[in-house]
Amino acid sequence: MLLSFRLNDSAPIRGGGDYPGDGQAAWFDKVPSKFAGWGDNQFRAAGFRAVPNCVVRRSAFIAPGVC
Numbered sequence: 001m002l003l004s005f006r007l008n009d010s011a012p013i014r015g016g017g018d019y020p021g022d023g024q025a026a027w028f029d030k031v032p033s034k035f036a037g038w039g040d041n042q043f044r045a046a047g048f049r050a051v052p053n054c055v056v057r058r059s060a061f062i063a064p065g066v067c
Contacts, residue, residue: 005030031057 013027013036034056035043043050047064056062 027055031059034058034060034062 008030010028010030013029013032014024035050036058046062048062048066050056
């Protein structure tokens with residue numbers, strides 16, 4: 001993880017909600033969201049809730065049944 005921080009540049013990461021007049025929220029980071037590209041089936045199979053403002057980096061572990 002620490003080596004990847006040195007090797008990779010930060011980039012805009014789309015995510016969050018859509019805000020009327022302002023558009024979609026974004027972050028500027030080196031690690032993409034764990035939920036990038038997820039759809040309804042992936043969220044249901046994962047067994048946890050992801051609520052607004054929830055941020056989980058790709059390498060993080062979330063135990064099933066966490067609410």
